Amino acid sequence: MNSENDFTTRAIHAGQDFDPTTGAVIPPVYFTTTFVQDGVGGFRGGYEYTRGGNPTRTALETLLASIEGGDRAFSFASGLAAEDTLLRAALKPGDHILMGNDVYGGTHRLVSRVHVPVGVSLSTVEMGDLDAVASALRPDATKVVWLETPSNPLMKITDIAAVAELAHRVGAIVVVDNTFASPYLQQPLSLGADVVVHSTTKYLGGHSDVLGGAVILKDETLVRGESLADQVGFLQFGVGAVSGPMDAWLTMRGIKTLGVRMDRHSSNAQRIAEALVGHEKLERVYYPGLPDHPGHELAARQMKSFGGMISVAVRGGGETARRFAESMELFQLAESLGGVESLVCYPSEMTHASVKGTQLEVPENVVRLSVGIESVDDLLADLHSALTRL
Numbered sequence: 001m002n003s004e005n006d007f008t009t010r011a012i013h014a015g016q017d018f019d020p021t022t023g024a025v026i027p028p029v030y031f032t033t034t035f036v037q038d039g040v041g042g043f044r045g046g047y048e049y050t051r052g053g054n055p056t057r058t059a060l061e062t063l064l065a066s067i068e069g070g071d072r073a074f075s076f077a078s079g080l081a082a083e084d085t086l087l088r089a090a091l092k093p094g095d096h097i098l099m100g101n102d103v104y105g106g107t108h109r110l111v112s113r114v115h116v117p118v119g120v121s122l123s124t125v126e127m128g129d130l131d132a133v134a135s136a137l138r139p140d141a142t143k144v145v146w147l148e149t150p151s152n153p154l155m156k157i158t159d160i161a162a163v164a165e166l167a168h169r170v171g172a173i174v175v176v177d178n179t180f181a182s183p184y185l186q187q188p189l190s191l192g193a194d195v196v197v198h199s200t201t202k203y204l205g206g207h208s209d210v211l212g213g214a215v216i217l218k219d220e221t222l223v224r225g226e227s228l229a230d231q232v233g234f235l236q237f238g239v240g241a242v243s244g245p246m247d248a249w250l251t252m253r254g255i256k257t258l259g260v261r262m263d264r265h266s267s268n269a270q271r272i273a274e275a276l277v278g279h280e281k282l283e284r285v286y287y288p289g290l291p292d293h294p295g296h297e298l299a300a301r302q303m304k305s306f307g308g309m310i311s312v313a314v315r316g317g318g319e320t321a322r323r324f325a326e327s328m329e330l331f332q333l334a335e336s337l338g339g340v341e342s343l344v345c346y347p348s349e350m351t352h353a354s355v356k357g358t359q360l361e362v363p364e365n366v367v368r369l370s371v372g373i374e375s376v377d378d379l380l381a382d383l384h385s386a387l388t389r390l
């Protein structure tokens with residue numbers, strides 16, 4: 001296995017060497033908090049205490065770095081724990097962070113309610129509008145530009161390379177939350193981004209059974225003249241929001257099938273989006289795979305395919321949209337996304353409730369679908385019968 005191998009090969013083999021003691025093809029889960037020392041400071045394999053490092057977490061971090069094309073990866077207990085550790089490493093009081101105006105509500109809440117109160121300043125911008133991005137950057141203060149593409153839930157597409165060029169001119173780093181696309185569909189580091197973050201809870205884990213987060217970056221990324229990777233590594237240990245061995249192992253197991261799952265998520269979503277366009281009960285379908293989506297050509301350039309997330313605007317307003325979200329059977333009403341099973345969410349009262357009344361507010365008639373890998377005909381039948389009942 002080497003870095004030249006195809007994505008799908010690396011997803012199965014990177015960090016996954018067989019156990020040298022027993023020959024077990026699947027490396028064991030190291031359920032241990034601490035490691036025996038051969039004399040004080042005589043660490044076997046460098047491990048001392050699991051908050052600082054554990055072989056199962058190392059295996060996941062090696063795998064994450066490989067599939068995102070980064071030099072180093074750090075794994076955390078949740079996506080927000082990963083984001084918080086990165087923000088602590090990258091920002092100091094007085095610094096400014098510029099975020100997309102439709103990032104995940106929890107990310108906005110983390111910055112506005114945890115980091116702003118200790119002196120960071122935040123503004124949001126339409127990331128697709130490069131002139132607006134250029135004017136929102138503050139040459140001496142902006143240290144981080146944070147974007148999601150496709151965005152959540154309106155599926156806006158941002159030109160990662162173009163934003164990176166603008167941000168780098170003022171000395172800011174670009175962070176891409178790659179949760180919606182996954183590294184199989186989009187490789188932000190190769191497009192000029194400096195850092196990728198994930199809620200591995202979603203497509204990477206892939207089965208809605210394990211929470212986790214990750215930060216992946218290149219060695220050469222510096223903040224205040226020091227290695228950002230070293231700072232994130234220090235805070236992962238020093239603050240301690242690490243993933244446990246079982247969570248790390250489950251996430252690795254999920255990643256092995258990421259490629260085949262994403263192919264199926266994308267093809268199911270494409271069929272569903274095409275079938276819903278023009279439906280009399282819907283005002284609009286938001287899916288970058290549709291030729292009239294404003295980001296279609298850009299998405300076709302920077303993504304392998306268009307992913308499994310669709311949003312729709314329902315005619316008749318918030319109450320009707322809410323009833324639609326509550327009336328499906330296969331699409332289960334739940335927070336989260338990216339699992340093999342289809343889910344439906346009513347963002348304005350669920351995932352994005354925390355941004356009500358802010359610039360990030362989601363229209364009340366929007367319903368978000370996380371299209372799973374079930375039979376697409378069954379999924380379409382479920383959607384059509386719910387729409388008919390509206």
Ligand code: PLP
Pocket residue numbers: 078079080081104106107148152177179180198199200201211212213336
């Ligand atoms: N980023 C995105 C795009 C998300 O959708 C989420 C969660 O929904 C997060 C980050 C936060 O991740 P977690 O729930 O694992 O903390």
